[in-house]
């Protein structure tokens with residue numbers, strides 16, 4: 548039976564993370580929002596403390612679980628940690644070593660050798676290209692096997708932490724004419740000849756993280772750096788199968804990204820109540836709806852939306868911990884949490900008016916930072932499309 552109760556161990560972790568967030572992240576929020584692209588060196592200490600906590604916390608399920616198991620394990624722990632870190636500052640979190648989405652990809656589909664070698668690295672994810680975003684089946688970067696090396700050619704854009712990371716997970720096609728089935732992902736170590744950061748983007752939010760364009764020009768990487776099999780899978784009738792391995796990654800990365808939205812939305816709700824209190828408006832939720840003011844009524848509604856997003860994130864993580872397929876739930880939680888995250892942060896700015904809009908406080912930054920969460924790792928519209936396909940049992944060619 549499903550169990551979304553937070554275990555005592557995870558409660559303790561959350562309390563510790565919130566302390567780090569408050570005392571070791573928030574003091575630097577504005578500094579790195581202003582100093583765009585500057586590496587937030589202070590976050591290395593936060594990362595060390597988090598890694599130490601992760602090592603000491605056990606409980607991630609290993610191997611197959613007994614029937615009927617109910618586990619609040621590693622995935623649950625990681626989204627709960629992210630609620631706290633992104634309450635602290637989602638931009639600083641994204642700019643912190645070890646936060647790269649490439650790390651999740653390596654953990655999800657890497658071999659034990661790849662996980663051992665690259666699991667602890669700082670890995671960014673390179674999918675988007677100048678002519679390919681949501682339509683990720685359309686990518687043009689190529690990978691050709693030449694002797695013991697893969698040779699990569701192409702251009703990737705909007706790579707979060709693409710400059711400061713030390714490893715890249717790159718999506719490339721083995722043969723564009725074969726469509727999705729030929730798309731594979733590859734581990735590329737930064738500094739490999741032929742791999743070059745060509746540009747950094749100036750952005751609206753998450754300015755503490757860098758966002759890079761990266762070119763691959765006859766970039767040779769070892770044959771064993773492919774993630775998953777090099778075979779182009781076919782079904783019983785010999786038709787090429789869709790995506791498979793690379794898409795699995797999203798089931799692992801979407802709940803954590805949704806958790807970022809939950810964290811930053813919580814930050815906005817808490818700050819809005821503090822600012823309103825300073826202005827003499829005490830928000831009280833235990834009045835009857837007929838007796839509450841407009842601000843209280845709206846904040847109560849925002850709290851309910853926030854809770855709905857949070858619960859969907861916990862459910863997707865719980866399913867992953869219990870080794871249940873969670874593609875639909877991963878997209879559901881990303882769609883809901885990111886959408887309400889955008890709405891909550893902007894409404895909190897509006898409810899606090901000039902205080903919300905002023906740089907004197909971080910509310911306006913939370914609103915800017917939250918926007919990207921509804922875009923990367925699949926936009927709102929793409930998540931809804933995936934959920935619809937799953938509910939209606941339609942393939943991607945039947946429902947575009």
Ligand SMILES: Cc1cc2nc3c(=O)[nH]c(=O)nc-3n(C[C@H](O)[C@H](O)[C@H](O)COP(=O)(O)OP(=O)(O)OC[C@H]3O[C@@H](n4cnc5c(N)ncnc54)[C@H](O)[C@@H]3O)c2cc1C
Nearest residue numbers: 672673674675679680681705706707922923924926928947
């Ligand atoms: C700050 C930032 C960081 C990023 N980090 C990364 C990263 O680390 N790695 C990476 O690979 N990419 C990254 N991206 C890229 C991001 O994933 C893409 O921007 C996103 O997937 C959308 O692609 P696009 O911008 O090409 O928009 P498009 O795909 O062109 O979409 C434009 C609009 O059309 C809608 N749309 C598209 N197709 C459909 C459809 N079938 N049905 C309904 N609506 C549709 C979209 O929802 C969107 O509203 C980042 C982007 C930004 C801005």
